[in-house]
Amino acid sequence: QVQLQESGPGLVKPSETLSLTCTVSGDSISSDYYWGWIRQPPGKGLEWIGTIYHTGSTYYNPSLKSRVTMSVDTSKNQFSLRLSSVTAADTAVYFCWDGGSHWGQGTLVTVSS
Amino acid sequence: DIVMTQTPLSLSVTPGQPASISCKSSQSLLYSDGKTYLYWYLQKPGQPPQLLIYEVSNRFSGVPNRFSGSGSGTDFTLKISRVEAEDVGVYYCMQTIQPTFGQGTKLEIK
Numbered sequence: 001q002v003q004l005q006e007s008g009p010g011l012v013k014p015s016e017t018l019s020l021t022c023t024v025s026g027d028s029i030s031s032d033y034y035w036g037w038i039r040q041p042p043g044k045g046l047e048w049i050g051t052i053y054h055t056g057s058t059y060y061n062p063s064l065k066s067r068v069t070m071s072v073d074t075s076k077n078q079f080s081l082r083l084s085s086v087t088a089a090d091t092a093v094y095f096c097w098d099g100g101s102h103w104g105q106g107t108l109v110t111v112s113s
Numbered sequence: 114d115i116v117m118t119q120t121p122l123s124l125s126v127t128p129g130q131p132a133s134i135s136c137k138s139s140q141s142l143l144y145s146d147g148k149t150y151l152y153w154y155l156q157k158p159g160q161p162p163q164l165l166i167y168e169v170s171n172r173f174s175g176v177p178n179r180f181s182g183s184g185s186g187t188d189f190t191l192k193i194s195r196v197e198a199e200d201v202g203v204y205y206c207m208q209t210i211q212p213t214f215g216q217g218t219k220l221e222i223k
Contacts, residue, residue, distance in 0.1 A: 036212070046162065046205055048212035061212075062114065095161055099209070100152075101173055103161035 004104040022096030119215035136206035
C-alpha cells in the first residue's frame with residue numbers, strides 16, 4: 001500500500017525558505033505517477049502548489065511560481081518542496097499527494113519570528 | 114486559471130435523506146485525451162482529503178455506492194443517495210488539468 005509522509009521544520013521565520021520532504025513507501029517514485037504538494041491554511045480550503053513527474057518536469061501554481069522549487073530524489077524515493085521568501089500568509093498544513101488517492105497526513109508549517 | 118465554483122457551501126441533511134453538490138468550472142474540463150479530469154474529495158476533520166470519485170463518475174475503491182458523480186464539460190454534480198452520519202465533512206471538487214479546487218461544501222447532519 002502506498003504511503004506518503006511529510007517531514008521538515010514546523011516553524012519558519014519570515015523571509016526565509018520553507019523546505020519539506022515527502023517520503024514515499026509502497027511504490028516507486030519512478031512510476032508513471034506524478035507527485036504534488038497541496039496546502040491548506042488554518043480553517044480554509046485547499047490550494048495546489050505544484051506537481052513534479054519522476055522525470056523532473058515541474059508545473060507550479062502561477063500565483064506561487066516565482067517562489068516554488070520542487071525536486072525528486074529517486075535514490076531515496078522522495079520528493080521535495082522549497083518555498084522562498086515566506087510570509088505569515090504561507091502558514092498552512094502542507095500535504096504531499098500522489099496526484100490521485102494517496103495523501104500524506106499533512107504537516108503544519110507556521111511562519112513566525 | 115480554471116475557477117471551480119461549488120454550491121451550496123453548506124448543507125444540513127437528515128440521515129437517510131439525499132444530498133447533492135454542484136461544481137461548475139470556468140472552462141471545459143474535457144482534455145485532449147478524451148478524459149474529463151474532475152475529482153471529488155471528502156475531508157473529515159483533522160484528516161487529509163480522501164478520494165471519492167475520479168474522472169467525473171468513477172467511484173474509487175471502497176467508496177460506498179450511495180456516492181455518485183455525474184456531469185460533463187463544465188457542470189458536475191456529486192450525489193449522496195442516503196446520507197449517513199459518517200458522511201460529515203467538507204467536500205471538494207478538483208480539476209487536475211491546471212489543478213484548482215472548489216471552495217468546499219460543508220456537510221453536517223441534522
